Amino acid sequence: MAGTLDFSPDDRYNAFITTCSTAPFSGGALAGIAVAVKDNISTAGIETTCGSRILEGYIPPYDAYVVELLRREGAAIVGKTNMDEFGMGSTTETSAFGPTKNPIDTTRVPGGSSGGSAAAVAAGLVPMALGSDTGGSIRCPAAFCGVVGLKPTYGRVSRYGLIAYASSLEQVGPMARTVEDVSRLMSVIARYDPRDATMFDRPYDHRPSADIGGLRVGIPEEYFGEGVDPRVAKKVRGAIGVIEELGASTVPVSIPGMRYALAAYYVICTAEASSNIARFDGVRYGLAVDTRKSWHEAYQDIRQEKLGPEVRRRVMLGTFALSAGYAGRYYAKALGARQKIRQDFERAFRDVDVIAGPTMPTVAFPLGERTDPVSMYLSDILTAPANLAGIPAISVPCGRVDGLPVGLQLMGRQFEEERIIDAAYAYEQGVKA
Amino acid sequence: MKTIVGLEIHVQLATATKLFCGCSTDYRDDGPNTHCCPICLGLPGSLPRLNRKAVEYGLLVAKALDMRVLEESDFARKNYFYPDLAKAYQITQSDRPLAVEGTVEIEDDEGHEKIVRITRVHLEEDPGRLVHVAGASKYSLVDYNRSGIPLLEIVTEPDMRSPQEARRFLNKLRTILEYLGVFDGEREGALRVDANISIEGSARVEVKNISSYKGVEKALTFEATRQRNLLRRGQTVARETRHFMEGRGITTSARGKEEAHDYRYFPDPDLGPIRVADRVAAIDLPELPTARKNRFMAQYGISLNHARTLTGDPRLADFYEYVAPADPILAATWAADILLGELNYRDMSIAAVPADRIRELLALLRAETITDAAGVQVLREMLDACAAGRPCEKPADIVKREGLARATGDDFVAIVQAVIASNPQAVEDYRAGKKGALNFIVGQVMKETRGRADPRELGRIVSECIEKGGV
Numbered sequence: 001m002a003g004t005l006d007f008s009p010d011d012r013y014n015a016f017i018t019t020c021s022t023a024p025f026s027g028g029a030l031a032g033i034a035v036a037v038k039d040n041i042s043t044a045g046i047e048t049t050c051g052s053r054i055l056e057g058y059i060p061p062y063d064a065y066v067v068e069l070l071r072r073e074g075a076a077i078v079g080k081t082n083m084d085e086f087g088m089g090s091t092t093e094t095s096a097f098g099p100t101k102n103p104i105d106t107t108r109v110p111g112g113s114s115g116g117s118a119a120a121v122a123a124g125l126v127p128m129a130l131g132s133d134t135g136g137s138i139r140c141p142a143a144f145c146g147v148v149g150l151k152p153t154y155g156r157v158s159r160y161g162l163i164a165y166a167s168s169l170e171q172v173g174p175m176a177r178t179v180e181d182v183s184r185l186m187s188v189i190a191r192y193d194p195r196d197a198t199m200f201d202r203p204y205d206h207r208p209s210a211d212i213g214g215l216r217v218g219i220p221e222e223y224f225g226e227g228v229d230p231r232v233a234k235k236v237r238g239a240i241g242v243i244e245e246l247g248a249s250t251v252p253v254s255i256p257g258m259r260y261a262l263a264a265y266y267v268i269c270t271a272e273a274s275s276n277i278a279r280f281d282g283v284r285y286g287l288a289v290d291t292r293k294s295w296h297e298a299y300q301d302i303r304q305e306k307l308g309p310e311v312r313r314r315v316m317l318g319t320f321a322l323s324a325g326y327a328g329r330y331y332a333k334a335l336g337a338r339q340k341i342r343q344d345f346e347r348a349f350r351d352v353d354v355i356a357g358p359t360m361p362t363v364a365f366p367l368g369e370r371t372d373p374v375s376m377y378l379s380d381i382l383t384a385p386a387n388l389a390g391i392p393a394i395s396v397p398c399g400r401v402d403g404l405p406v407g408l409q410l411m412g413r414q415f416e417e418e419r420i421i422d423a424a425y426a427y428e429q430g431v432k433a
Numbered sequence: 434m435k436t437i438v439g440l441e442i443h444v445q446l447a448t449a450t451k452l453f454c455g456c457s458t459d460y461r462d463d464g465p466n467t468h469c470c471p472i473c474l475g476l477p478g479s480l481p482r483l484n485r486k487a488v489e490y491g492l493l494v495a496k497a498l499d500m501r502v503l504e505e506s507d508f509a510r511k512n513y514f515y516p517d518l519a520k521a522y523q524i525t526q527s528d529r530p531l532a533v534e535g536t537v538e539i540e541d542d543e544g545h546e547k548i549v550r551i552t553r554v555h556l557e558e559d560p561g562r563l564v565h566v567a568g569a570s571k572y573s574l575v576d577y578n579r580s581g582i583p584l585l586e587i588v589t590e591p592d593m594r595s596p597q598e599a600r601r602f603l604n605k606l607r608t609i610l611e612y613l614g615v616f617d618g619e620r621e622g623a624l625r626v627d628a629n630i631s632i633e634g635s636a637r638v639e640v641k642n643i644s645s646y647k648g649v650e651k652a653l654t655f656e657a658t659r660q661r662n663l664l665r666r667g668q669t670v671a672r673e674t675r676h677f678m679e680g681r682g683i684t685t686s687a688r689g690k691e692e693a694h695d696y697r698y699f700p701d702p703d704l705g706p707i708r709v710a711d712r713v714a715a716i717d718l719p720e721l722p723t724a725r726k727n728r729f730m731a732q733y734g735i736s737l738n739h740a741r742t743l744t745g746d747p748r749l750a751d752f753y754e755y756v757a758p759a760d761p762i763l764a765a766t767w768a769a770d771i772l773l774g775e776l777n778y779r780d781m782s783i784a785a786v787p788a789d790r791i792r793e794l795l796a797l798l799r800a801e802t803i804t805d806a807a808g809v810q811v812l813r814e815m816l817d818a819c820a821a822g823r824p825c826e827k828p829a830d831i832v833k834r835e836g837l838a839r840a841t842g843d844d845f846v847a848i849v850q851a852v853i854a855s856n857p858q859a860v861e862d863y864r865a866g867k868k869g870a871l872n873f874i875v876g877q878v879m880k881e882t883r884g885r886a887d888p889r890e891l892g893r894i895v896s897e898c899i900e901k902g903g904v
Contacts, residue, residue, distance in 0.1 A: 164477075197482055285477075
């Protein structure tokens with residue numbers, strides 16, 4: 001079975017940066033299924049911008065490994081989805097190509113940075129999509145748009161071809177309307193790739209099972225504390241109650257390192273970003289530098305002009321955090337805090353199989369509301385810890401507050417995607433029944 | 434006023450592929466940007482994958498220099514903007530290099546053995562190369578063929594005390610690297626040096642951009658003189674970076690720009706740590722130059738000077754061992770004193786010399802079939818043929834064709850008498866007791882006989898002829 005898929009969606013939510021009106025496909029596990037790909041994942045022959053002007057016109061000469069795998073299994077790559085510029089944001093508002101709107105309520109943000117992928121799935125334009133998650137960028141928009149999104153264990157999915165924002169934190173992951181589809185997409189993309197030296201040969205081959213009898217679910221107090229909307233907390237507690245009714249037990253756990261999580265996360269991700277984003281200088285891609293100027297002046301001009309304010313802010317923060325005389329005070333301390341959070345999770349996972357809490361502290365907020373960067377950064381508080389610890393985490397819809405979706409987040413031990421997927425699946429099926 | 438020198442040497446490792454991708458490292462005859470891929474071009478999303486061979490080569494060097502290999506080392510990013518640097522960072526090693534604390538033995542200026550301590554060795558990638566196009570519209574082009582070539586940076590302690598010592602150190606290091614087979618000295622830019630030099634008690638100056646190891650002595654000699662002159666005039670030496678201008682043989686100030694860099698090193702999150710210390714024990718080192726030199730003296734009974742010269746290049750040493758067996762001392766004299774000179778004159782490599790033919794030539798010399806002078810003629814004919822790409826004749830055939838076989842002195846009495854007859858002044862001088870006059874007459878006879886006779890025998894015949902009253 002092979003052919004082409006015609007794809008001309010009504011993209012009223014601005015979910016896509018690029019669409020492919022005819023998308024070829026072949027036979028395989030995803031034969032003929034339309035899959036949208038976040039625009040920071042390299043696609044041979046299809047423009048890949050990361051939501052940035054600086055990469056406008058850049059057409060990668062090669063496929064990211066996950067895209068190669070999608071094509072191999074027959075998927076039709078129908079377009080590249082909108083995102084916060086280089087993944088730097090939680091609303092998709094920092095995209096150079098305009099914000100994506102939340103299909104549930106178009107006055108609200110879809111979350112981010114994989115907001116385009118979440119909106120495309122929520123609006124029914126595609127059944128599944130790839131996102132990437134550095135500090136919550138799959139789970140946040142999944143929660144806000146009412147879809148399912150999985151951030152895999154660090155090292156389970158190849159990063160080859162994923163345009164780096166914060167290399168030590170991020171993973172490509174599946175997004176879909178159902179846990180089953182997320183699992184299906186995960187089993188296609190979680191394949192060993194020797195080109196990614198941070199990968200482990202731990203392929204994912206699992207069919208979700210709703211049998212969760214005996215599952216021990218940890219409830220961290222930190223996930224229900226200050227800053228979490230009590231109505232969101234209540235919905236999530238209700239969802240955990242459903243999981244208990246299905247045979248699981250709950251155990252209180254604690255992640256005391258959480259109080260350093262956000263600070264550590266923002267120091268590490270901006271430090272890595274300052275290095276990763278540095279190659280965009282106008283010499284090899286994007287608009288050419290003005291050759292009448294000296295090269296360093298031309299670099300400054302093009303980066304000033306073509307990188308958005310949030311990207312420039314994070315590059316400057318990260319440059320500062322790594323600079324001589326400050327690296328010890330910021331970067332080194334952040335690594336220490338990261339280690340502590342990792343240990344906190346390891347300790348907690350001695351007593352429990354999964355840890356449950358809200359994905360986001362609130363429901364989707366109005367477009368244009370969070371103009372202060374710090375209040376935007378605070379919204380990552382419940383998702384970033386899984387990235388710091390390198391553990392898998394899934395967000396599954398668990399009801400609505402004021403008509404807006406709430407996400408239940410389930411985190412698992414490293415390489416135990418199977419368990420959190422089963423728990424999410426059991427919940428999803430349990431609610432449906 | 435002691436001169437203090439420390440060196441940082443960048444060696445291109447002779448791996449088949451680049452440090453972090455599968456591109457071939459041998460781009461010598463190919464056009465620009467033909468040995469590139471998404472990884473060495475630093476395309477967005479590409480990731481580095483460490484070349485195992487480069488680590489093995491690094492370990493070989495570490496063991497040969499008697500270094501301690503770290504239990505765990507890692508790669509770091511050195512961040513700076515430059516058009517030839519595809520990712521805007523260089524993957525290198527910073528706080529945790531591959532190996533530390535080694536030694537190299539050299540001769541000091543008095544000929545005594547001394548130790549130069551090696552601080553560290555680490556792996557890193559070479560950046561690309563800028564080609565500046567002159568003309569009305571000046572511009573630069575970037576060639577990424579070199580981008581990602583593996584480099585081993587070797588850093589010494591400030592243990593050298595003169596530019597000459599620095600040169601001897603580099604010669605020794607280069608020889609060791611060649612013995613290990615990790616380095617191809619024929620590649621352009623295969624060995625690049627930054628040197629730190631100071632006069633004791635004064636500020637240290639870093640001289641960058643020395644692209645040949647021969648340039649090091651020149652650059653350091655200039656710099657030592659410049660610094661001494663400053664101090665002599667009561668001025669101070671500024672702590673700075675200077676560039677060596679190879680063509681003019683001088684150094685010029687880089688004007689503080691280089692020092693202003695903050696490279697913001699941090700561990701490269703794309704590469705895991707390297708744990709290879711446990712592999713060092715299993716590495717079999719080849720025989721290294723010092724050991725081979727000592728063995729040559731013991732096994733072949735040749736002089737220290739000959740042994741040192743012959744082991745200075747592993748290919749020359751192999752060549753010597755091939756031709757030595759019949760008469761090691763004769764072979765050493767010919768290889769070290771005669772052949773090397775002839776090769777230098779022709780700018781030829783020892784690799785181009787047919788060892789079998791040289792062995793045959795040595796056999797003719799040993800059997801006294803030809804004289805040394807005739808031997809040199811035969812050797813020159815053979816080397817000229819090789820250099821011109823012509824087939825190399827057997828030495829015996831050349832001897833036959835040219836009539837160079839040694840004749841006994843009696844065959845030359847007539848010639849001797851003719852020379853005596855036409856040089857009465859020299860005969861007079863000889864009779865007056867000037868021994869030099871005899872050599873002059875013998876030389877004339879040698880010329881007439883094209884070296885076929887033994888000069889000692891000729892000397893005897895000449896003096897006999899004169900004493901018999903000849904003329």
